[in-house]
Amino acid sequence: MSAYFDNKAPDWDQKQDRSDRARQIAELITARVPPSGKDAGLDFGCGTGLLGFELAAHFKRFVFADTSKGMLAEVERKAGEAGLVNVGTLNLAEEQLSGAFDLIVSLMALHHIEDHGRAIAGLCGHLTEGGHICLADLDSEDGSFHADEIVPHNGFARSEIADLLQRNGVSVTHSQTGFVMRKQVDGREREYPVFLIIGCLKARA
Numbered sequence: 001m002s003a004y005f006d007n008k009a010p011d012w013d014q015k016q017d018r019s020d021r022a023r024q025i026a027e028l029i030t031a032r033v034p035p036s037g038k039d040a041g042l043d044f045g046c047g048t049g050l051l052g053f054e055l056a057a058h059f060k061r062f063v064f065a066d067t068s069k070g071m072l073a074e075v076e077r078k079a080g081e082a083g084l085v086n087v088g089t090l091n092l093a094e095e096q097l098s099g100a101f102d103l104i105v106s107l108m109a110l111h112h113i114e115d116h117g118r119a120i121a122g123l124c125g126h127l128t129e130g131g132h133i134c135l136a137d138l139d140s141e142d143g144s145f146h147a148d149e150i151v152p153h154n155g156f157a158r159s160e161i162a163d164l165l166q167r168n169g170v171s172v173t174h175s176q177t178g179f180v181m182r183k184q185v186d187g188r189e190r191e192y193p194v195f196l197i198i199g200c201l202k203a204r205a
């Protein structure tokens with residue numbers, strides 16, 4: 001799977017709807033979780049960092065984590081061009097996540113991960129007390145979103161993601177449709193909503 005995303009990385013930002021999606025999700029996140037004054041942020045499954053770059057300037061340290069070397073190379077190139085010195089990358093294919101984060105965001109990554117429950121549990125374990133996790137991904141769909149490409153999950157029921165957060169001690173504070181993707185499928189336009197679920201770790205048990 002990482003070779004697949006390595007190949008996609010150089011042209012990833014060419015599709016306008018990906019940037020629009022990230023920008024809209026970032027606006028919704030900052031409206032609910034004002035980022036100013038926060039220490040550490042994480043974009044999990046960051047790709048080229050479209051979501052994280054909308055938020056990174058507000059943090060002392062912002063980590064972009066992914067399993068694709070190619071995607072992370074794009075993040076490093078973009079951070080260098082923008083002169084961002086508070087930004088780091090983490091290749092999760094080689095190294096584990098460490099440290100605690102005040103804000104963890106993830107956009108369209110979970111449906112590419114077989115054991116998404118384990119991934120969510122892992123992320124919740126890296127939240128600071130009072131920290132927020134914001135998960136945005138496809139609502140359950142019939143498999144037409146990825147056409148011929150096989151992915152581990154054809155989206156998710158929002159209730160399942162909310163349950164997973166709650167089981168890991170995180171209270172769900174907000175849930176909404178964050179963006180609607182549109183695609184031509186079999187000659188007609190189809191809509192694929194993307195949810196945004198926000199949780200807060202009030203106190204560690």
Ligand SMILES: C[S@@+](CC[C@H](N)C(=O)[O-])C[C@H]1O[C@@H](n2cnc3c(N)ncnc32)[C@H](O)[C@@H]1O
Nearest residue numbers: 005045046047050066067068071107108109112
């Ligand atoms: C559909 S892309 C989304 C990228 C970016 N978040 C965006 O919205 O443009 C999914 C990303 O998840 C990454 N990914 C897949 N499996 C992963 C895993 N187990 N841990 C972290 N990232 C993973 C892929 O390499 C890819 O960059």
